[in-house]
Amino acid sequence: MTSPNLYSDPRLVALYDALNPAGPDTAFYVALAESAGHVVDLGCGTGLLACELAERGYRVTGIDPSREMLRVARGRPGGDRVTWIEGDATALPFVGAADLLVMTGHVVQIFLDDASLLATLVAARRALRPGGRIAFESRNPAARAWEGWTADRSLRRIRAAEGRIVETWQQRHEAPDPLATGRVAFTTHFRFAESDETLRAPSELRFRTQDELARLLTRTGFARIDWYGDWNRAPVDETSRELIAVAR
16 A cells, blocks of 8 residues: 655646636636736646736736646746745745635645644735735535545546556545544545556545634734635635635
8 A cells, every 4th residue: 555645646646637627716816816917826736827827917826835836837839938836834935925825625624724724824914015915725625525536426436647547436434424523535536447556645634614714814913714615706604615705
């Protein structure tokens, strides 16, 4: 059994775009940037959004701790127009200069303790000009997305960029009710058809409620928070799968 890292193992990074193509979330963040001059994409991954914004004429800074992700990002069309930084929010080299900072792909859920997320929000606020905005999304725990993280319910078959066929699925670990703990541990499996090799990448995510996220944003100094329950900007209700925050 192997335990590669989802965000640094080249074999898995090569699958990232096939697993996470542009969609309604990308369109949401592109529209959000319309009045921005300088956009920071924190946790930019393979640079899909950052390069899209750069090709539209925005000044873009993409930051990610994964060197392998950034290698892919630099090779995208528009990648030469983005300033890439390897690191986390503390590596942002400017203060009070950005109009919009985004954290996409449910990246806020990788911060398992509140202290680490709070530190990231503090660094993000420092990078924004007065009146600047931060935007991110987190899965709504009320939707219980983890109930679909089983082999039979989450199985996907994708074709990687070089043509390889890969089957992938999530398997949640047995644990106390995530509504009580706020945490979900699971393993993502990747089976490569031509070799029948299977890679297993363990992960853990934090599911915070809207109130928990709002408290962290308020503690950081963000005064106004707009909440949406989907990418069409519907209000949050008990059926919402997403908690999308846009805060000044």
